[in-house]
Amino acid sequence: QQQVKQSPQSLIVQKGGISIINCAYENTAFDYFPWYQQFPGKGPALLIAIRPDVSEKKEGRFTISFNKSAKQFSLHIMDSQPGDSATYFCAASIRGNTPLVFGKGTRLSVIA
Amino acid sequence: DGGITQSPKYLFRKEGQNVTLSCEQNLNHDAMYWYRQDPGQGLRLIYYSQIVNDFQKGDIAEGYSVSREKKESFPLTVTSAQKNPTAFYLCASSTAGFNEKLFFGSGTQLSVL
Numbered sequence: 413q414q415q416v417k418q419s420p421q422s423l424i425v426q427k428g429g430i431s432i433i434n435c436a437y438e439n440t441a442f443d444y445f446p447w448y449q450q451f452p453g454k455g456p457a458l459l460i461a462i463r464p465d466v467s468e469k470k471e472g473r474f475t476i477s478f479n480k481s482a483k484q485f486s487l488h489i490m491d492s493q494p495g496d497s498a499t500y501f502c503a504a505s506i507r508g509n510t511p512l513v514f515g516k517g518t519r520l521s522v523i524a
Numbered sequence: 525d526g527g528i529t530q531s532p533k534y535l536f537r538k539e540g541q542n543v544t545l546s547c548e549q550n551l552n553h554d555a556m557y558w559y560r561q562d563p564g565q566g567l568r569l570i571y572y573s574q575i576v577n578d579f580q581k582g583d584i585a586e587g588y589s590v591s592r593e594k595k596e597s598f599p600l601t602v603t604s605a606q607k608n609p610t611a612f613y614l615c616a617s618s619t620a621g622f623n624e625k626l627f628f629g630s631g632t633q634l635s636v637l
Contacts, residue, residue: 453630454630455628455630456567461624501566507624512569514566
């Protein structure tokens with residue numbers, strides 16, 4: 413059973429455009445939702461994270477939108493740049509209680 | 525520089541052979557994890573350890589074994605019982621058990637000869 417469903421599997425965006433990646437979860441006990449960014453041949457690194465007490469969190473060009481009633485959260489990358497080309501993973505956990513469960517990843521390509 | 529070191533970067537396994545992947549951290553983190561990454565499959569948890577001399581199975585522990593004799597080290601052995609071992613293996617650590625921020629190593633690519 414896949415606990416966190418991520419879409420799309422791949423995404424191509426023009427430079428300067430908005431990249432949007434979506435995730436949905438089933439377990440209503442999840443209370444921590446991070447996004448990780450992974451470049452080829454490297455390990456993932458934490459990009460941004462949100463808790464369910466807020467509906468949006470912004471850090472620079474990266475924004476997480478969270479919809480608790482729909483059990484969905486998404487990553488928005490504004491003004492996408494070629495350097496943003498990477499694989500992005502959403503994840504969820506019950507903080508302090510369970511390990512992170514990851515989505516299957518989205519490969520983003522930003523083309524000039 | 526503090527971080528997580530995985531070695532080797534590439535590893536080849538022969539039929540029926542056990543191989544061990546190394547993971548060392550100098551971040552003074554209590555918790556360590558092993559994930560397996562397959563194309564299009566995301567990251568799947570193999571084993572994790574919250575303290576020295578203790579570890580728990582993750583979602584796909586069959587065919588793998590670990591030890592945690594030192595805080596800094598969490599080696600993963602891929603045994604001959606793991607029939608499909610070809611994957612990218614990632615080690616991670618965090619300051620405490622299930623703490624939110626995971627720090628990942630650069631991974632080991634294991635292939636079968």
